[in-house]
Amino acid sequence: MKKYFSAIVCGCLVSILASCSSQQGTTDSPRQLVVKPVNCIAVLPSRMGEDEDISRVGGRTDNVRRGAEYADTVIRQELAGQPKIQMVSGEGMESLGGIIVEAAANTGCEGVMVATVYKFRQRAGSTMAADEPASTSFDIRIYDAVTKNVLWAADFSETQESLFSNIFSFGKAQSRGFQWITVEELMAQGLKERLSQCPYLKTE
Template structure:
């Protein structure tokens, strides 16, 4: 009540409005839509993830889409495709690898080596599912798990850090697969289009964290990867 009294007595309406917005955001921030989701799966036999083979990040193929949606071959989730700029998958891959390496907890088999083994194995086992082929690849590389991911939206910012005509928009998913049987150990998904504080009061925390800047698509990707790795098995 004391805070409300101060607001009512404020001589500057603009200041009062800002304070009201801040107070409302504190009460309502829990209702804000989440742009990051992760899930760890219970395994019959728990696995200690130390060595990870990383498969090159893939761009989902719009040719396989039905009503602009595609079902993930690994987890079965249905995602809506958006525009993906050239080389976006390489940007996502670089960012994810960097975040994994910064933990200092994992031995990483690089994507180019993983892909080489996959090309040979998939040609010899044409009837295998994607997870089946990936499991064989991981076992041959002596990995505990294999990381498979895809990007389904990657739109770059148009403009500058403090003024833009179009905000960056990024959506990608990562899957950690047990090489013993192809089962999922962990899954993470990030889907975000940056909005201004005026567009969405629920973005107050992000607004201050980003210092009021409009992020590039790479910076947005790094935000998502950082959040995902916090829940990654064995990262903490």
């Protein structure tokens, strides 16, 4: 009877832990919404989204701005040399629709990509002991230059967790050397992962 009861308890614990694990870490897998080939992709500068921490802690706009600038650096490095990629400037354009139209007109590209950064919170502490872990959140969208429909979308949101708080994160923790990483490292990992999964950004 005791063995049977123990088995039930263990089963419940595994179920609860699995549920918790599924609600933490990265969110939303990349998705191709419209199947349509494009001649090239115009890549816009990353934009600042509304920081989800603003109402809670009084605003971190500077952090998000730095995050958008860093996202640009990583994206340019990852997409450098791809023949169907054209980096463009969207300065002075506040309307995303206006930016898409202008980028398409200037490049002749049928697709326009833009990343939006919502959170860019630096780790507080060292690689071995963090009082506050790194946290970042962003999305990437590729739009049809004519219809403005979303052809492909990917979201990323993660606050680094310790192995003890999430036993299902062993593989990720191992890849990071079982250390607390910086927000730059966290964002770079997320961007590289998402971009590598995009069918529109792969060389032939």
